[in-house]
Amino acid sequence: TQLLEQSPQFLSIQEGENLTVYCNSSSVFSSLQWYRQEPGEGPVLLVTVVTGGEVKKLKRLTFQFGDARKDSSLHITAAQPGDTGLYLCAGDGGATNKLIFGTGTLLAVQP
């Protein structure tokens, strides 16, 4: 069974701080996606990483895919209250077109 563990589970920080969220698995994924979910809404895709070692930037967010394609990280620089939400990583096993979601990281950025 493919599992994706995220850490930390909860994170409460002040505006302007930096943070990193980790997504780890013992399984290899053909690609990995990051989503953000706000209360009362569905997850929204932020980025997809495909190649081992790949780094993608989205404004203040930096995503990295591990060399072995088993793990990923999301780094936020100078967090803002608008970054508050549930961050979910999701791995694509490939064959079944089925996304396996991580356990989630709930981020609260205080003004």
Added chain:
Amino acid sequence: DTAVSQTPKYLVTQMGNDKSIKCEQNLGHDTMYWYKQDSKKFLKIMFSYNNKELIINETVPNRFSPKSPDKAHLNLHINSLELGDSAVYFCASSQTGTGNRGYTFGSGTRLTVV
């Protein structure tokens, strides 16, 4: 114009009742999904349809029956509702063969069984 829309947004019902949730996507995607999000926010896939054909059926009680009349619609019918069915149910869609295969989610249906 909503890409993936599901109705109703909220559903409160008594144990033993039968209810349906509807989902429609206007993105032209060929694959649709139902996910269940529990109280700990964990998202677990239930079903997936590709061009109206069931391709993923996870370990879900057979009280749950998906139906896809066409590739733009995927409905979920639940018989004999139980307290443990209370959760948020999300519909999503994607297009196979594209580079990132990102999912587009609906805004969810919060089901409360009392």
